Amino acid sequence: MLSVENVTSSYGRVEALHGISLHVDDGEIVTLLGANGAGKTTLLHVISGIQPITSGSIRFQGTPFERLAAHVRVALGISQVPEGRQIFAPLSVADNLRLGAWSRTDDDEDIATDLARVCTLFPALKALSEMPAGALSGGQQQMLAIGRALMAGPRLLLLDEPSMGLAPNLVDQVLAAIRALKDDGLTILLVEQNARAALAIADRAYVLETGRVTLEGTAKQIQADSRVREAYLGV
Amino acid sequence: MAELLQFIFSGLTVGAVYALVGLGFTLIYNASDIINFAQGEFVMLGGMITVFLVAAGVPLPLAALIAVGLTTAVGLALHRLAIEPARGSSPVTLIMITIGASIFLRGIAQIIFDRRFHSLPSLFGSEPIHFGGATMLPQSLVVLAVAAIIVVLLWLFMERTLLGKAVTATAANRLAARLIGINTRRIVDFSFAISAAIGAVAGIVVTPITLTSYDVGTLLALKGFAAAMLGGIGSAPGAVVGGVLLGLIEALTAGYISSNYKDAVSFLIILIVLVAMPQGLFGRARIERV
Ligand SMILES: Nc1ncnc2c1ncn2[C@@H]1O[C@H](COP(=O)(O)OP(=O)(O)OP(=O)(O)O)[C@@H](O)[C@H]1O
Ligand SMILES: [Mg+2]
Numbered sequence: 321m322l323s324v325e326n327v328t329s330s331y332g333r334v335e336a337l338h339g340i341s342l343h344v345d346d347g348e349i350v351t352l353l354g355a356n357g358a359g360k361t362t363l364l365h366v367i368s369g370i371q372p373i374t375s376g377s378i379r380f381q382g383t384p385f386e387r388l389a390a391h392v393r394v395a396l397g398i399s400q401v402p403e404g405r406q407i408f409a410p411l412s413v414a415d416n417l418r419l420g421a422w423s424r425t426d427d428d429e430d431i432a433t434d435l436a437r438v439c440t441l442f443p444a445l446k447a448l449s450e451m452p453a454g455a456l457s458g459g460q461q462q463m464l465a466i467g468r469a470l471m472a473g474p475r476l477l478l479l480d481e482p483s484m485g486l487a488p489n490l491v492d493q494v495l496a497a498i499r500a501l502k503d504d505g506l507t508i509l510l511v512e513q514n515a516r517a518a519l520a521i522a523d524r525a526y527v528l529e530t531g532r533v534t535l536e537g538t539a540k541q542i543q544a545d546s547r548v549r550e551a552y553l554g555v
Numbered sequence: 556m557a558e559l560l561q562f563i564f565s566g567l568t569v570g571a572v573y574a575l576v577g578l579g580f581t582l583i584y585n586a587s588d589i590i591n592f593a594q595g596e597f598v599m600l601g602g603m604i605t606v607f608l609v610a611a612g613v614p615l616p617l618a619a620l621i622a623v624g625l626t627t628a629v630g631l632a633l634h635r636l637a638i639e640p641a642r643g644s645s646p647v648t649l650i651m652i653t654i655g656a657s658i659f660l661r662g663i664a665q666i667i668f669d670r671r672f673h674s675l676p677s678l679f680g681s682e683p684i685h686f687g688g689a690t691m692l693p694q695s696l697v698v699l700a701v702a703a704i705i706v707v708l709l710w711l712f713m714e715r716t717l718l719g720k721a722v723t724a725t726a727a728n729r730l731a732a733r734l735i736g737i738n739t740r741r742i743v744d745f746s747f748a749i750s751a752a753i754g755a756v757a758g759i760v761v762t763p764i765t766l767t768s769y770d771v772g773t774l775l776a777l778k779g780f781a782a783a784m785l786g787g788i789g790s791a792p793g794a795v796v797g798g799v800l801l802g803l804i805e806a807l808t809a810g811y812i813s814s815n816y817k818d819a820v821s822f823l824i825i826l827i828v829l830v831a832m833p834q835g836l837f838g839r840a841r842i843e844r845v
Contacts, residue, residue: 370733394736406731408724415720422721423736472735 321346321507322367322398322476327376327386329366336362338531339376344476349498349508351518351539353552354528360511361403363528364478367509368400369393380476395423399474403481403511405465409454413445416453416464420471431471438467441497459490466497477501480511495521515552519543527552557688562810563803564686568695568764570802571702572598575757576779577786577794578709579750585726585789586739586746588646592653593633594779595772596660597754600626602767603664605759606673615676623755629660630751634744657772664769677763694763701760705753706795713791722746726789774818781821784828787835796836 323343329336337359344350354360365371367378369390378385380398388396408416417438421431439446442463448456453464462482469477479498483491491514499521502508512518519525525542527535535545542548576594583591601622608618637652678697683690713719725732725742732739758767765771779794782801786793801824809817828835 368734370730389738390733391736391738394734400734402731402734406728406734408727408731410727411720411723415724418717419720419724419737420735422717468735 321381322509323379324363324367325377325379327363327366327378328374329362329371330374331362335374336531337366340528340531340533341376342526342533342536344507344509347502347505347507348523349502349510349521351510351512351515351522351525352528353512353515353518353525353542353548355513355551357530358528359531360528361480362531364400364402364480364509364511367393367478368398391423394472394474395425397473397475398478399469399472399476400478401465401469401480401482403484405458405461407453407456407461407464407468409452411453412450413453413456413464414449416468417445417471420468421473424473426473430473434471434473438470441470441500442467459486459493462486462490462494463497466494470501474506476507476509478509478511481513482510483512483514483517491517513552515548558810560687561689562806564689564691564695566803566806567799568698568761568802569805570799571698572757572761572765572775572798573778573782573801574795574798575702575705575753576775577782577798578706578791579754580779580783581789581791581794582722582746582750582753583743584783586722587638587743589638589649589653590646590780591633591747591750592650592776592780593657593660593772594750594754595774595776596657596664597626597630597751597772598758598761598775599664599767599769599772600629600660601755601758602675602762602771603668603673603758603769604755606675606762606767607668609675619759622759623752626755626758627748627752630747630754631744633751634747638743638747639740657776661770661772668769670769672766672768673762674766675759675762681763692764694760698760698764701756705756709749709753709791718745777825778821781824781828783835785824785835787838790835790837793835793837 321344325341327337327340340363352360362371366373369388373386380396385393417435424431444460445463445467448460453461456464466482482494486494495517498508498510510518510522519539519542522539525537525539526533527548535542535548576598579594579597580591583589604622604625605618608621609615633656637656638649641648641652677694679693681692683692713723721737722742725737725739729739778801782798783794785801786797801821805817805820808820
């Protein structure tokens with residue numbers, strides 16, 4: 321579905337990604353682990369078209385992607401739940417969700433069907449529908465951010481640290497939702513610092529360190545790797 | 556008492572114009588973080604283009620329509636040709652560009668039009684209306700009505716349409732707006748176009764009262780900026796209230812102190828707001844919880 325090859329990207333003169341290659345196949349959950357500042361967010365922004373790519377290539381469903389504008393990429397089926405949620409605080413929950421479908425050209429009925437699905441996945445959102453999104457709790461905002469991304473009708477969902485700052489029971493709830501999305505056939509690239517939680521639901525994993533992929537394998541292999549156990553699982 | 560009423564009438568009229576210019580600042584600022592100091596030139600262009608078309612024999616309504624259309628095109632061109640190529644530059648650079656654009660537009664207007672003052676016929680004649688011992692020009696009512704209609708339409712647009720909500724979303728969080736597939740550049744285009752159109756309309760309706768010339772934009776931009784600052788930069792209701800307040804304060808200063816100080820009031824307000832209350836009257840309330 322997605323293949324990233326030898327991607328480099330810089331902030332000014334400082335290179336943040338030094339030749340990243342990875343791929344995500346149809347129906348997989350792939351997780352990207354790494355410490356603070358490893359370049360995880362930068363990579364997701366390169367994939368979404370927010371952060372410019374310096375060299376390398378990105379293919380999505382076989383088509384070269386790296387020169388397309390961000391809004392075109394969303395329309396083609398890549399949706400991102402950004403780090404820190406980034407909901408539209410002054411707008412209502414319902415408006416946040418409705419705007420999630422901004423790039424869609426199919427009819428209102430399909431959008432309504434997806435809205436119903438989001439409300440089934442996160443029943444809490446339904447009751448909050450008229451609230452300004454800025455007044456929601458952290459967990460509710462995270463659900464809203466995921467719901468908003470789903471409203472675009474993506475084939476590939478990019479999630480940037482969805483468990484960040486959430487209480488343990490909410491982390492479980494969010495991870496269960498991600499799992500349910502996979503079971504519905506969605507392909508997912510999950511960035512996490514919470515390696516234990518991410519590996520528990522992922523099929524494969526990559527470890528990113530200072531802008532390079534240093535390890536890759538199935539979730540089981542990565543979980544068993546002594547370096548990962550030491551650095552990310554605290555065992 | 557009649558005197559006070561008289562000052563209030565004239566304050567409201569100019570205040571309505573400041574409010575419209577302030578709204579123009581707000582729309583562009585929210586979509587792009589740019590303070591557009593060419594905002595006053597939109598007002599000038601609206602008035603001047605209408606004046607010259609009418610002089611060339613075009614009927615007033617058609618002339619006004621063409622003037623709004625042309626000014627909107629100038630607003631779009633300003634974004635596409637001057638601002639957009641400098642995307643990513645510092646805010647100071649972008650402000651310098653808008654100041655440059657303002658000087659450029661004034662220069663062009665001086666060449667295409669002239670350096671004299673011009674007026675337009677009032678829509679409902681110039682027989683003053685008497686009220687409570689004070690008088691008001693019928694055109695003042697036109698200015699107030701048009702300003703009110705624009706404010707209401709803009710509010711309806713922002714609250715009731717998906718495009719309006721996309722504008723709000725872009726203002727609230729540009730990254731998130733791009734990530735849900737909003738082409739934020741088009742939103743900024745749109746904001747420049749709407750701001751220019753609003754400025755042009757203000758310029759057309761106020762010309763019969765205040766006259767217009769190639770250089771009326773400079774002072775108007777300053778007043779509109781003061782209005783937006785006073786209301787809280789980025790707040791549309793703030794810009795409207797700030798504009799009306801500024802108009803009233805000016806009229807009262809001119810009436811009770813001296814008309815020499817009228818324009819200094821705006822500078823003073825900008826200074827006071829900057830130093831004492833940078834949030835302005837309606838500064839964005841932060842309701843985010845993390
Ligand atoms: N806007 C920016 N300007 C300059 N440098 C940046 C910017 N954003 C990130 N960087 C740098 O790029 C590198 C990668 O940052 P990035 O945010 O992608 O890391 P991350 O893996 O997402 O970290 P975290 O886990 O803290 O979210 C870091 O060294 C960071 O300092
Ligand atoms: Mg990050």
